[in-house]
Amino acid sequence: MDTVAVIGAGMVGSTTAQRIAERELADVILVDIVEGMPQGKALDLRQAAPILGYDVDVVGTNDYADIEEASLVIITAGVPRKPGMSREELVSVNSGIVRDVCEKIAEHAPDALVMVVTNPLDVMVYAANQYLGFGRHRVFGMGGELDAARFAYFVAERVGCSYSDVSAMVVGGHGAKMVPLPRYTTVRGIPLSRLLDSKDIEELVRRTIEGGAEIVSLLKTGSAYYAPSAAITHMAEAIIMDRGSVVCSSVMLDGEYGVKGSCTGVPVVLGACGIEEIIELELEDEELSKVQEAAAEVVRLSASV
């Protein structure tokens, strides 16, 4: 059985631990700085096992030495945004947390793959790549897969089809610089433009870009965690089962999409070795320049840290 370490046992981290355990994907180590909290949540999750019938270990700890068995480390540690706040406003506080976490990963799990979830996502993926130096195939972000799920949900709701009939594609930043791609979004292979008019499609794109903020403003405290943990678990499964799944992930680009030395969301092949391939879509000029703008903003925001 693989071991996955989830750093940050808050809403996203603990829901991720629950999903991984319930799918029996891996043993889970839940790490947090708050004493007792990860231990309590892990105990609670273990006590659900006799009812739900899963047979994995879930351990809570405040000690990073306990992550040494982990082949995948998922970073959810950080502060979530408040209503009216952009993800970018979290840069300085969360980059300090991610730096601290990366130092511990480098010390205790130097061979692990690292999935970054902390926002602002692309800036944190960039920072984690700098701090860890593991190589870009081993350090990547979960953002686009969540955005694609949101886009797919909105499309299915509008078209009136099953959610699982929609295949959606979202590239660019995990935030205002997000680039949902209707041209690459289909309902069982049927192009979206055959099913909805352009005004409807534009509205769904707008709602997708605002998808996280809509939830933040409804919740009043904290941000989304059910769909984020579902997207994380989907990516963790691709790695643990070596599926070679095509997912949207934030990665360090090295010339792809005309971007070098910055991180943004693109489709990739994800398997046991991490990012196995970066897929270069044929984009129209406007789409490509939005992706490049998203990547340029990551470098700008990172310089302010």
Ligand code: APR
């Ligand atoms: N090491 C470990 N855990 C930490 C550290 C650290 N250095 N610093 C903070 N944490 C923990 C907090 O104690 C808290 O339990 O991270 C957890 C964050 O949990 P929540 O506040 O519930 O936030 P959550 O909703 O889980 O979001 C976490 O994911 O989606 C992103 O924007 C979101 O950046 C945020 C992150």
